[in-house]
Amino acid sequence: MPTLKDVAKASGVSVMTVSNVVNGRPRVSEATRQRVLAAVEELGYQVNLTARSLRAGRSGTIALSIPRVDHPYFAELAAAVTDALQASGRHLVVEQTGASREGELSALSQARLQMYDGVLLSVVGLKESEVARLHSDMPLVLLGEKPMPLERDHVMLGNREGARLATAHLIERGARRVAIVGGTPKSGNRGMVGMRTAGWRDAHAEVGLVPDERLILPPDHFAMAESRATARAAVDAGLDFDGVFAVTDQVAIGVIAGLHDRGLRVPDDVQVVGFDDLDVSEHLVPGLTTIDPRVDLVVAESLRLLEGRMSGVESAAEHIVTPVRLVVRGTTR
Amino acid sequence: MPTLKDVAKASGVSVMTVSNVVNGRPRVSEATRQRVLAAVEELGYQVNLTARSLRAGRSGTIALSIPRVDHPYFAELAAAVTDALQASGRHLVVEQTGASREGELSALSQARLQMYDGVLLSVVGLKESEVARLHSDMPLVLLGEKPMPLERDHVMLGNREGARLATAHLIERGARRVAIVGGTPKSGNRGMVGMRTAGWRDAHAEVGLVPDERLILPPDHFAMAESRATARAAVDAGLDFDGVFAVTDQVAIGVIAGLHDRGLRVPDDVQVVGFDDLDVSEHLVPGLTTIDPRVDLVVAESLRLLEGRMSGVESAAEHIVTPVRLVVRGTTR
């Protein structure tokens, strides 16, 4: 693998001149430039980014750490970040944390961080207190649906508002008993599940209803198979419900399958609303009514904050809640 | 950010000794070790991986380059690689190429490669000849459904066999006119589309049928929306068909939606088989009959080959075609 030195030797100039040519800096005579470029071509020289990063202290790369890429919401987030980053000429790598404390800590280890100019971390496994304890001065913006320390920038969806919109829509379309699948009965839960359950309560309160606590159904894990099982079990147990707010689209897909397994039709017997507006949700039959999380806004805000941190100017941390919107399709009447 | 030197100063030893302690090498007295570790703790020292990579020539990281993470097939592939890599203690980063020549070339640039110990590249945009021209000696294994230069390791699905299985299943279940959505009429196409179209022909030939060329439908891009439009257009044009082999599950989902838009029922009026067995396919209503690409096998073979390249022993390149299998669900009778 040829180095600057090799190119310098081959073209009879100093390494510095080669470096200048390679980096397109001015103040190099045309003749020299041509000679150097010829040697670069000839030897197949490519800059060693490791060395450059070490020297420059920057790598031109930012990292996005998400639980898993095979969770469609995060995949769509990652793709959106990639697209948004095209413009700035930066490079993105995606790290997977497995949604675990350990994975997220590892993604944040100074060691790894030093390979990146900045990090967007989607926090799922770490507790707020654990995040607070990190005293990294690396450019870092937190994403995710749970409270975060005030000292760090954080971008979060309008979880509660989205859940309220979804549930209110079900009630407005005539559902009288709206279950929440993936909710929690614990009022102390301040994470995504807690916020979305709160929105479900809000929608009831708005119209003077008191929701039946028995309509709060698991799972805690938002997989399609578990959600499907939950729906079947609810029907089998004789639970009376005619609407479902599923805390994610994946849960909604599982619920719809489970209802179908028990001979119930959507939206005729039970109406369903999800949350995430996955790409696939539009093309289900019937199309899934859901909450569009406006990932574009999440990404725009996150990158704005990260750019700020990377630029090095000191400023107070921001905590942003991005707006969401209801998308009505066929799973509600 | 403290360096080895800082730790050395703080603990009154040389940088070399600190390095030895940090890397857990033997031949360091217990007393010294303790002193150094205390200083490491005190200063919050973490190795600089950039420097270590530069010096050691290895980073402990491998890269998986795929078109996009929001394409579910690739997302599932990426997740499978991550899982498989857990064991070996290596770190994976995912790069997105945008399915373009440029993106793939950029992922392959020596510059980037030098940050990784090895690369798994899913080739979509690059032509075989362009890949052949790369004279990189980096550990590299190619993935993807097109022919690749003999000199490089390559893992490919059983595309033709899968398409044959899918189509044969449709014929066996009574479909008389099986369209292929996402196929190509050009016999010269040696890529994924060509191979899957060939499998569709094979299945017909096996039972003595000659497929109607008009049943070969676009799109070339495998998006749900385009596939949905294709299905609608086919119905509107009065095309006579009672079975569809969709070249991917995403195409199948689009086709099913499009058929539904035109009032046709699946599987009653038209039976459908996909290819990819996405996570969501099992939970569609009805469940999608499809080809399981056995991503686990693809991953296992790829990593085996990559480990071989990374170990440095010279060996002939291997070209592997992994087996696939039919998964029967509700979209066929």
Place this chain on the structure above:
DNA sequence: TTGAAAGCGCTAACAG
């Protein structure tokens, strides 16, 4: 068991 020296490949700063 410990340390000094050298250098991985690159670029900032300055000199010519």
Place this chain on the structure above:
DNA sequence: CTGTTAGCGCTTTCAA
């Protein structure tokens, strides 16, 4: 316009 010097943080080599 071009070159020299120095050093990013680490590890390999060899000497003490």
